[in-house]
Amino acid sequence: xEMIPIDKIRVSRSNMRVNDPFGDExxxxxxxxxxxxxxxxxxxxxxxxxxxxxxxxxxxxxAAKEAGIEEIPCIIKEMTDDEAMNASFTENMIxxxxxxxxxxxxxxxxxxxxxxxxxxxxxELGISDVALGNYRATTKLTEEMQNEVQRGVxxxxxxxxxxxMNLTPDEERTLAEESRSGGYEAFKTAxxxxxxxxxxxxxxxxxxxxxxxxxxxxxxxxxxxxxxxxKGLDMSNYCMKVLSDHIKAQTQA
Numbered sequence: 001x002e003m004i005p006i007d008k009i010r011v012s013r014s015n016m017r018v019n020d021p022f023g024d025e026x027x028x029x030x031x032x033x034x035x036x037x038x039x040x041x042x043x044x045x046x047x048x049x050x051x052x053x054x055x056x057x058x059x060x061x062x063a064a065k066e067a068g069i070e071e072i073p074c075i076i077k078e079m080t081d082d083e084a085m086n087a088s089f090t091e092n093m094i095x096x097x098x099x100x101x102x103x104x105x106x107x108x109x110x111x112x113x114x115x116x117x118x119x120x121x122x123x124e125l126g127i128s129d130v131a132l133g134n135y136r137a138t139t140k141l142t143e144e145m146q147n148e149v150q151r152g153v154x155x156x157x158x159x160x161x162x163x164x165m166n167l168t169p170d171e172e173r174t175l176a177e178e179s180r181s182g183g184y185e186a187f188k189t190a191x192x193x194x195x196x197x198x199x200x201x202x203x204x205x206x207x208x209x210x211x212x213x214x215x216x217x218x219x220x221x222x223x224x225x226x227x228x229x230x231k232g233l234d235m236s237n238y239c240m241k242v243l244s245d246h247i248k249a250q251t252q253a
Contacts, residue, residue: 001042003071004052009045009061012053014084016106017098022062030059035067042073046084052076055084056091085110086125100156101149104135111136117229119222134160137234142169144176153179153187165195 011018043057052074054061064072079087089106098106110121118136122129138149138159145162148154154162154176162172171194179187228238 001073001075004045004074004076005071006061006065006069008050009052009054009072009074011058011061012046012048012055012084012088014053014081014088015055015058016085016088016102017058020102022059022066027059027063027066031063031066034060034063034069039064039069039072042075044077044087045074046077046079053084055079055087082110082114085113090125099150099152100135100138100159101141101146104138107132107136108139117226119225133234137163142172142176144173144180148176148179148187151179153184158188158191161195162191167194 039060041057041060043061044055045052045057046055055077061072085106089103089110107118107121110116111118114121116124118129118132122132125132134156138146138156140163141149141159145154145159149156149159162175167175175187175190175194178190224238225235228235231238231241233241
């Protein structure tokens with residue numbers, strides 16, 4: 001661990017929360033605490049030219065800067081950009097500092113940067129591809145609903161519930177407005193009302209549901225997952241498209 005002048009440190013572009021605002025009530029409380037007690041847990045930095053970049057500990061760094069601290073304890077570690085991105089994601093997920101949407105956009109950015117599949121990325125991070133897929137799915141919400149997830153009013157569980165309901169953008173925006181103006185209770189009441197309305201409609205008469213279970217480690221599943229990702233679709237929508245195209249091709253032949 002080394003003490004490094006704070007003016008020699010900046011937030012890394014690889015930090016998943018680099019663009020997040022700083023200065024709310026909790027941030028100010030942390031800044032006051034650091035002013036009184038100093039930084040107890042060092043931040044993680046890597047040397048970049050004649051500067052150091054914060055990969056883990058962004059909020060502590062900004063709070064120390066706000067408190068007027070001149071130098072802070074740092075753990076210096078050489079890392080590539082991809083290693084830095086992974087460290088930022090893992091730290092935020094473990095500490096539960098980041099919301100599902102922020103984590104989801106990190107997954108999108110990481111896949112665009114590396115071309116990795118969800119399965120490959122999950123293996124690299126040591127977490128399940130289902131969890132990564134759920135995070136990524138939240139980026140499909142409307143901007144208004146994403147904002148409510150990022151504010152912490154709409155939970156990841158409720159965000160995924162909304163996605164599964166296949167609401168229209170206007171319906172999502174209405175729920176987001178309930179959350180923004182009335183808080184969690186108003187949002188939950190509105191969500192329960194919309195959900196109940198959907199359930200009353202029931203499944204269309206004659207609907208058949210087919211389950212295919214190849215197992216997560218089968219070559220067929222992996223191939224299907226790759227094909228769906230290449231089309232930018234989740235697996236269920238991709239399967240529906242393939243089946244629909246097949247039926248059209250057979251009936252028009």
